[in-house]
Amino acid sequence: MKHLKFINQLKALKILAAGLLVLALSWASLSTGAEIVGNHPAVRDERGILLPWMPWRPALEREVAWYLKCPVEHGYPRFVYMTFMDGNYRLIEKRPSFIPATQNGMGIISYLKWHEFTGRKDPRLVQMARYLGDYLVKEAITPDTGKYPRFSRSTGWAGKFPQPPDCGSQDDKPYDIQPDKGGIAGYALVLLYEETKDQKYFDQALQNARVLVANMGQGTATNSPWPFRVDYRTGEASGAVSGNMSFILRLFDKLIEHGHKEFQAPRDNLWAWIKNVQIPDAAKDGALMAQFFEDHHGLNNRTAWSPLNLARYLLEKKEAIDPDWQKDARTLIEFVNRTFTHIFSGVVVCGEQDSDQRPWGGIASSYGAVLAMFTKATGSDEYKGIAYQTLNYTIYSINDDGCPYDGIWKGDGRGGWQEDAHTDKLHNYVDAMNAFPEWAK
Amino acid sequence: MGEMKAHRFATRHSIGMALAFCVASLPAIPAGAQAIGNHPAVYDERGILLPWTSWRDALNREVNWYLKCPLTNGYPNFVVMTFMDGNYNPRQNRPDFIPAMQNGMGIISYLKYHAWSGRKNPQVLAIARAMGDFLVKENLTPNEGKYPRFPRSTGMRFKFPQPPDCGSQADQPYEIQPDKGGIAGYALALLYEETKDERYLNQALQTARVLVVNMGEGTGSKSPWPFRADYRTGAPRGDMGSNQSFTLRLFDKLVELGLAEFKSPRDKLWAWIKNVQIPNAAADGMLWVQFFEDYAMTTNRNSWAPLNTVRYLCEKKDALDPDWQKDARTLIEFVNKRFTSIHSGVLVCGEQDDDINPWGGAVSTYGGVLAVYCKATGSDEFKGLAWQVLNYALYATDNDGCPSEAVWKGKRRGGWQEDAHTDKLHNFVDAMSAFPEWAD
Numbered sequence: 001m002k003h004l005k006f007i008n009q010l011k012a013l014k015i016l017a018a019g020l021l022v023l024a025l026s027w028a029s030l031s032t033g034a035e036i037v038g039n040h041p042a043v044r045d046e047r048g049i050l051l052p053w054m055p056w057r058p059a060l061e062r063e064v065a066w067y068l069k070c071p072v073e074h075g076y077p078r079f080v081y082m083t084f085m086d087g088n089y090r091l092i093e094k095r096p097s098f099i100p101a102t103q104n105g106m107g108i109i110s111y112l113k114w115h116e117f118t119g120r121k122d123p124r125l126v127q128m129a130r131y132l133g134d135y136l137v138k139e140a141i142t143p144d145t146g147k148y149p150r151f152s153r154s155t156g157w158a159g160k161f162p163q164p165p166d167c168g169s170q171d172d173k174p175y176d177i178q179p180d181k182g183g184i185a186g187y188a189l190v191l192l193y194e195e196t197k198d199q200k201y202f203d204q205a206l207q208n209a210r211v212l213v214a215n216m217g218q219g220t221a222t223n224s225p226w227p228f229r230v231d232y233r234t235g236e237a238s239g240a241v242s243g244n245m246s247f248i249l250r251l252f253d254k255l256i257e258h259g260h261k262e263f264q265a266p267r268d269n270l271w272a273w274i275k276n277v278q279i280p281d282a283a284k285d286g287a288l289m290a291q292f293f294e295d296h297h298g299l300n301n302r303t304a305w306s307p308l309n310l311a312r313y314l315l316e317k318k319e320a321i322d323p324d325w326q327k328d329a330r331t332l333i334e335f336v337n338r339t340f341t342h343i344f345s346g347v348v349v350c351g352e353q354d355s356d357q358r359p360w361g362g363i364a365s366s367y368g369a370v371l372a373m374f375t376k377a378t379g380s381d382e383y384k385g386i387a388y389q390t391l392n393y394t395i396y397s398i399n400d401d402g403c404p405y406d407g408i409w410k411g412d413g414r415g416g417w418q419e420d421a422h423t424d425k426l427h428n429y430v431d432a433m434n435a436f437p438e439w440a441k
Numbered sequence: 442m443g444e445m446k447a448h449r450f451a452t453r454h455s456i457g458m459a460l461a462f463c464v465a466s467l468p469a470i471p472a473g474a475q476a477i478g479n480h481p482a483v484y485d486e487r488g489i490l491l492p493w494t495s496w497r498d499a500l501n502r503e504v505n506w507y508l509k510c511p512l513t514n515g516y517p518n519f520v521v522m523t524f525m526d527g528n529y530n531p532r533q534n535r536p537d538f539i540p541a542m543q544n545g546m547g548i549i550s551y552l553k554y555h556a557w558s559g560r561k562n563p564q565v566l567a568i569a570r571a572m573g574d575f576l577v578k579e580n581l582t583p584n585e586g587k588y589p590r591f592p593r594s595t596g597m598r599f600k601f602p603q604p605p606d607c608g609s610q611a612d613q614p615y616e617i618q619p620d621k622g623g624i625a626g627y628a629l630a631l632l633y634e635e636t637k638d639e640r641y642l643n644q645a646l647q648t649a650r651v652l653v654v655n656m657g658e659g660t661g662s663k664s665p666w667p668f669r670a671d672y673r674t675g676a677p678r679g680d681m682g683s684n685q686s687f688t689l690r691l692f693d694k695l696v697e698l699g700l701a702e703f704k705s706p707r708d709k710l711w712a713w714i715k716n717v718q719i720p721n722a723a724a725d726g727m728l729w730v731q732f733f734e735d736y737a738m739t740t741n742r743n744s745w746a747p748l749n750t751v752r753y754l755c756e757k758k759d760a761l762d763p764d765w766q767k768d769a770r771t772l773i774e775f776v777n778k779r780f781t782s783i784h785s786g787v788l789v790c791g792e793q794d795d796d797i798n799p800w801g802g803a804v805s806t807y808g809g810v811l812a813v814y815c816k817a818t819g820s821d822e823f824k825g826l827a828w829q830v831l832n833y834a835l836y837a838t839d840n841d842g843c844p845s846e847a848v849w850k851g852k853r854r855g856g857w858q859e860d861a862h863t864d865k866l867h868n869f870v871d872a873m874s875a876f877p878e879w880a881d
Contacts, residue, residue, distance in 0.1 A: 034820075035820055035821060035822055042821070042822075044821045044824065044825065046878070047489075047824070047825060047828045047879075048815065048821050048823075048824025048825035048826075048827065048828055049487075049489060049825040049828075049829075050825060337782070337783045338782060338783075341782075341783060342777075342778075343777045343781065343788065343826070345822060346821075346822040346823045346824070346825055346826050347825075348783065348788045375488065380475055381475065381482065381484045381488050381786070382475055382482070382785060382786035383488075383786045384484065384487070384488020384786070385484065385487060385488035385489040385490060385786060385787075385829070386488075386783070386786055386788075387488065388487045388488055388489070389489075389825070438486070439487075
């Protein structure tokens with residue numbers, strides 16, 4: 001019996017193997033040469049166009065499933081309280097620095113979008129968003145004193161509950177915060193409130209917004225309404241330009257939508273500066289798109305992240321925000337195209353910033369998603385092919401078990417910066433799949 | 442007889458119907474309002490740019506348009522001028538002319554197209570001969586000075602022959618560009634192989650011998666020949682001429698034809714390219730400056746010279762360079778890094794530091810060379826880029842076959858003839874030879 005069972009199992013295995021082989025061959029009939037992209041052999045169609053190593057949706061399902069298995073300690077999955085996590089859910093010891101606001105703020109957005117995209121079936125996804133929100137609300141705010149009281153921390157240290165008052169890391173000084181990161185965290189927390197009706201998320205968003213208004217300056221041709229960094233105790237600024245203003249705008253807009261009219265005037269001031277000063281500047285040297293990343297302090301260091309995320313907002317709101325939304329979005333995209341795009345693995349990809357032009361996962365996927373949204377919103381197919389190919393490229397960061405890598409350009413690997421590997425990537429795929437559902441399959 | 446004619450008509454009619462069906466079925470795939478060059482853009486469902494008609498059809502239309510070009514002094518008009526409009530007429534404001542490059546690459550284009558299209562149409566070969574005849578009979582320096590009977594890099598349209606002081610664009614009146622002699626000489630050697638007409642070989646030989654006599658020592662800051670020289674005195678202008686692969690091709694071809702005198706200069710030239718020029722592409726690329734006739738800037742790097750060096754490496758492989766794959770990639774990466782940009786949603790290649798617009802010659806060279814590289818190495822890494830950029834370049838060709846010099850300028854006919862046609866056609870043939878399925 002044992003032997004017969006073995007033969008039957010063998011037959012079944014052979015049939016299964018043959019089936020898998022047929023599937024594999026048909027998927028990549030389609031050339032799979034020796035070329036490797038990220039964690040997988042490259043799959044290309046007969047014209048040489050890079051295809052995903054497996055369809056997007058199941059690849060992303062594997063990734064999310066991998067994160068759902070992340071060990072929970074101190075009440076949070078580990079990736080919620082550390083930025084540099086390896087492929088075994090462990091802290092990369094030599095990199096204890098942490099970027100809670102961007103990482104968890106974009107993470108909340110990612111998990112809420114993924115929850116929606118997948119049919120709102122799995123409560124663990126909202127729970128994950130809550131973990132990210134809880135950390136922001138309970139563990140990652142400044143003391144209730146000074147110019148930026150109870151404001152979201154841009155940087156800190158892995159495994160701190162709460163972050164200490166002098167937790168600034170990377171290129172922040174110990175008491176620095178980054179106002180724009182308060183915008184990201186605040187906006188994400190309002191969305192989380194809308195999903196959960198948990199007031200604490202809304203209250204923190206409101207606090208961030210009020211502190212931002214209290215510290216708002218006049219945007220000019222050489223400075224944004226808030227500096228890039230500020231000492232939360234004294235308000236002492238460093239860096240006149242902060243490129244990412246669209247998330248503060250999102251936060252104000254969202255709060256106005258919830259009846260907080262107090263934000264209307266600052267919102268209008270901010271939008272006027274973005275519309276009349278920042279966007280036109282992108283058609284020139286783009287100096288007003290400088291500074292976004294927490295580990296950089298170059299005053300002239302322009303980034304792709306801010307213009308792309310501003311374009312995303314224009315594409316979402318269209319005429320409701322800007323009668324010239326198509327032209328303005330195109331100006332921003334063209335600025336990115338001419339300043340940050342490169343060829344990796346035969347694909348047009350987008351780098352992060354002047355001082356690091358490599359296609360880290362966050363920025364590469366932001367580029368693809370925003371181009372996809374532009375295509376969908378405008379009806380122009382001009383950038384569609386680039387969007388498709390660059391997002392195919394980025395999906396090669398995901399390992400077979402779902403663990404992603406932060407930078408495909410480095411070759412095969414696991415883990416790394418968690419916002420590049422996962423939290424600032426997932427939402428981009430959802431945006432692109434919403435624009436073109438057929439890309440998911 | 443009448444029956445034969447009717448049959449031929451029926452066959453051609455059927456082919457025409459089939460082509461019309463193909464063309465009609467292409468834009469069935471979503472074609473938005475976006476126009477590229479002379480046509481509405483055609484994309485597949487993924488947003489990948491497709492050709493507006495099949496490559497074979499577009500190029501057939503284009504060549505046929507040129508086969509109908511009126512003659513002046515026995516030469517098709519486009520052989521004797523650079524700036525020709527969409528009615529075969531000169532552009533009045535641009536009498537300047539780049540005969541060596543335009544007609545040299547034109548000979549290569551027509552010979553390649555002749556072979557690729559089955560050697561059926563003698564008119565195609567006749568065009569190559571017309572270009573060769575112009576180079577041999579009308580376009581030489583006087584038989585004196587340091588560069589006697591040497592091809593002119595620039596001149597003036599409709600001059601038979603070009604006068605001794607014909608230098609134009611950024612050339613001084615008595616200047617030549619040694620590297621353009623390499624292009625013309627190599628093309629004439631190929632034309633000799635095809636026709637066995639000794640005149641072409643003799644001129645190639647003369648050009649090569651003059652180059653050898655004037656050859657200097659290549660160093661870390663200069664090429665074996667300057668970019669420009671006064672043909673009377675040899676006075677140089679510009680230490681660096683980046684295009685050395687065509688002089689190498691010329692020497693190699695003559696060695697192959699039994700002229701061993703070129704072996705030693707060939708080896709010296711190759712040693713400089715291999716050991717000095719190619720490694721420099723991985724650094725600042727300052728040994729890849731100066732190629733285009735209308736520029737005199739001494740730090741103006743270009744994509745043409747490195748890409749054409751890649752083409753030769755990929756053709757010759759180990760017979761030329763044991764590291765051909767690595768060296769070719771170094772040069773491609775140099776070009777990718779410095780000259781590529783996005784036009785109409787396609788990654789394209791520009792000409793030079795001072796003009797990174799994707800003129801027809803540069804953009805098709807990029808696609809042609811990437812395709813040749815993919816075929817030669819077996820790597821598909823750049824294959825998709827090659828296909829897409831050549832699809833883009835094809836939008837230059839108008840419905841009647843008249844091409845424009847630059848897709849990025851929008852709807853347009855004519856212009857620089859090497860960008861519109863003579864330095865473009867051979868790139869498509871190279872790509873279709875590498876991947877025959879791209880033709881249809």
